[in-house]
Amino acid sequence: MTTTTLQDLSRLKPSGGKRSSKREQIVNVFLRQEGHLSADDLVDLIRKEDHRISRATVYRTLQWMVDAGIARKVDFGEGRFRFEHSYRQPRHYHLICKTCHRSFEFLSSDIEALVDEVAGARNFTASQSVVQIYGTCEECRTGRTTTQEHGHTDLLFARDALRIAIATERSGLEFYTRAAKTTRDARGRKIFQDLAHEEGTHLEKLEQRYKELLARDPQLESRPTFLFFKGAAHGLFAEGAERLARGVDDQQALMIGIRCERGSHRFFKKYGERFEDSEGKQIFLEFADEERSHLDLLVREYRALVKRQGRTRRSLRHGPPPARAAR
Amino acid sequence: MTTTTLQDLSRLKPSGGKRSSKREQIVNVFLRQEGHLSADDLVDLIRKEDHRISRATVYRTLQWMVDAGIARKVDFGEGRFRFEHSYRQPRHYHLICKTCHRSFEFLSSDIEALVDEVAGARNFTASQSVVQIYGTCEECRTGRTTTQEHGHTDLLFARDALRIAIATERSGLEFYTRAAKTTRDARGRKIFQDLAHEEGTHLEKLEQRYKELLARDPQLESRPTFLFFKGAAHGLFAEGAERLARGVDDQQALMIGIRCERGSHRFFKKYGERFEDSEGKQIFLEFADEERSHLDLLVREYRALVKRQGRTRRSLRHGPPPARAAR
DNA sequence: CTAGGTGCAAATAATTTGCAGAGGC
């Protein structure tokens, strides 16, 4: 649920620390706010409710929240820090408007992957990465007000993750349907048919969930992209389906399926873990498991096929060495 | 030349402003330094030569240098700014060690492209981007001293750009050689042969230049990657050459050549502009022009081919619509 | 009762500014 915020507060609090009205008050005001607050912003907000709160206490509470994992300190190069809720996407990046000083969040799996790669190449153990794009936002450039709010990041994350998942399942459905048609081996064909059916079920469930999300925020669909993930935008099986269309043999088809399914399993696992929305999370993690079992199924079939081919002495004709492939 | 620094100083200075020994002195000390200095570091350094310089003057001069485009202010989230020479790669990113507080630079065309894409998708006019990877560097993690220095960024940039260029020309050579063999049309074959020869010449020149660089810094080859550019790491023609190997007709071969050559031209142009090393820059820009004329040649040939095919009524058999393709 | 929370005021730390004097053109 999106409204984890206030209820789960107790859970967020570290064991150490005394119950105190002031701290409680500051934390509550902070959590009620959207966006990125400076210590000063927070002081002003608190003083509206109770002007006998000292600036020092706010600073101390802010520090406490950071330690407790409730808040994250971010530096937009203004010469002071801002604070954001940290139950949000743990790893997100910012677009920062130099004119209105607002900042907008985004996520990019593509950039994350490249960052990891660079760190790896330099033998650097990365613990955190900051990506900030400075410039001018649309509103400041054109003058007119565009999409008033940008919506909650958790909803946007769910929307984009679901879109990718739907594209993946759709391409998976296409892939398996096509594979079922072209596979000559009866056993393999059956497997592909079953998998196609499974992907179809997944697809329906995801589309259902997507509709539910839209009901929560009618403008959700029109809001700008939050999560960028090029590699999967058209579905993780899209490329595989294409290759299939260009004609492959049974073994290659299995091989492609294995590779796609592995990607798909990873995708659902990784994104499932990042979901704020517990229902979405559950669906994703469940699918991750199922994709994993599809994967196992395909791998078993691949091995069986190779074995049979080996017996018929045709094992050397196609594909890469099975040992590596089926690992 | 790498030693642009001191000579071209006059050029860097903005017209306004008086000639003053203090400022001169501060600027000189700053430019002699490597790495990222804080205002305080600079004060200390200056005081070694002349301890009657006020902190305020250093701050003022630093600000002046930033305005003049000599220095760039960078924020590593330490609560104070650092300054780096700005004749360096205008757009580079940082790996920042949380233990030793040193920072290492890198460039990533891949990340740059993604950043541009995100900004575009959000209707954001990006003027600058910051990418900082925080973590622990190899030395701090393992204890032992590794590659003492990381070398000058301009040399590293030149090295990596040349490596990519060499890979590109090498793959180009392979592509054209192969294309020359498989093309049935005599005219087309001749063109591919000529282009293969040209790429061969380019390749030699680049390898020569690469050797010259190595002579300047014997350890250059062993230093870590500075410039990350996945898309081109194996040569811009590599994929094309592969597709060729899988068998295509004359028209498709031309088409692939056009696409690769376009990428190649863009690559040489873009990186040529970023070269600090004027000799490398010249080679790259010269090649950019030549690749451009290769491109034109291929496009003309493609059009001619399509026209001939149109006359023979076979135009509809292969490939995508020529109008779009040959734009 | 006592550890930890709180307010206030003073301390820091980085950077900027006002002002009077110095120096180049």
Added chain:
DNA sequence: GCCTCTGCAAATTATTTGCACCTAG
């Protein structure tokens, strides 16, 4: 001589700390 640069000290800004007091457990 004028205008800008410079040094010094004081101001500013964001944040932290010392200390005495207060309050929940």
